[in-house]
Amino acid sequence: MSASLTIAGLASLAARRDAQRRRVCRLYRKALHHTLDWVIFREPFYKEASKLRARFDVNKDVVDVDAIERLIVKGEAEFKKFQHPEPYAVPWSPEGVTYARNPPLPAEVVVVKDWGREDWSTH
Amino acid sequence: WGLLWRRWMSAPAQDGISEKEALDRVMMIVKAHPKVNPAKLTQSSHFMNDLGLDSLDVVEIVMGFEEEFVLYIPDEVADKLVSVPAAVDFVAKHPKAK
Numbered sequence: 001m002s003a004s005l006t007i008a009g010l011a012s013l014a015a016r017r018d019a020q021r022r023r024v025c026r027l028y029r030k031a032l033h034h035t036l037d038w039v040i041f042r043e044p045f046y047k048e049a050s051k052l053r054a055r056f057d058v059n060k061d062v063v064d065v066d067a068i069e070r071l072i073v074k075g076e077a078e079f080k081k082f083q084h085p086e087p088y089a090v091p092w093s094p095e096g097v098t099y100a101r102n103p104p105l106p107a108e109v110v111v112v113k114d115w116g117r118e119d120w121s122t123h
Numbered sequence: 124w125g126l127l128w129r130r131w132m133s134a135p136a137q138d139g140i141s142e143k144e145a146l147d148r149v150m151m152i153v154k155a156h157p158k159v160n161p162a163k164l165t166q167s168s169h170f171m172n173d174l175g176l177d178s179l180d181v182v183e184i185v186m187g188f189e190e191e192f193v194l195y196i197p198d199e200v201a202d203k204l205v206s207v208p209a210a211v212d213f214v215a216k217h218p219k220a221k
C-alpha cells in the first residue's frame with residue numbers, strides 16, 4: 001500500500017486502472033455481441049442484455065485493483081466458456097464471409113468493354 | 124414502369140452517408156438509450172461528460188451504431204467514439220456505412 005502513495009506509484013496505478021477499464025469495456029462488448037448471436041430475436045435479447053448489464057453493475061464500486069483483476073479474469077474465463085461458435089460478422093469485415101471476395105484489379109489491367117465488336121467473321 | 128425498374132437497377136450505389144443524415148441517425152440512436160435525457164442532448168454532446176453516461180453505456184451506444192449502419196467497428200476505434208461529433212464524423216467518412 002505504501003508503494004502506491006508515491007507519485008510514480010499513483011501514475012502506474014492510474015495506468016493499471018485505465019487498462020482494466022478498457023478490458024472490462026471490451027469484455028462487455030464481446031459478451032453483448034455473442035449474447036445477440038445466441039439469442040437471435042430482439043425482445044429476448046433485450047432481456048438477456050439487461051441481465052448481463054446487471055451482472056456487470058453488481059461490481060461497479062470495487063476499488064481494489066487486485067480484486068478488479070480477479071473479477072476480470074473470472075469474467076473472461078466465463079466468456080471463453082460461453083462464447084458462440086459461429087458469431088455473426090458484417091460481411092465485408094475481416095471475420096465476414098465476403099472479405100476480399102472481389103478485390104479491386106491492379107492498375108496495370110485495363111478492362112476494355114468492346115461489347116462483342118470483335119471480328120468474328122475472320123475466324 | 125419497366126423504365127423505372129431498369130433505372131433503379133442500373134443506378135450506381137452512393138458510397139457512404141451524408142453528414143446531415145448521419146447526424147440525424149446518430150442522435151436518434153443516442154436518444155433511444157434509456158439512460159439518456161433527450162433534453163440535454165445536443166449536436167456536440169460528450170457521452171461521459173455532458174450526458175453523464177457510464178463507459179458500459181457508451182459500449183451499448185456504439186453497438187447501436189454498429190447495428191444501425193451495418194458497420195464493423197474494431198475495438199481500438201470504438202474506444203474513441205465517445206461523443207456525438209466523433210461518431211458523426213466516423214460514420215459520415217466510412218465508405219461502407221448504409
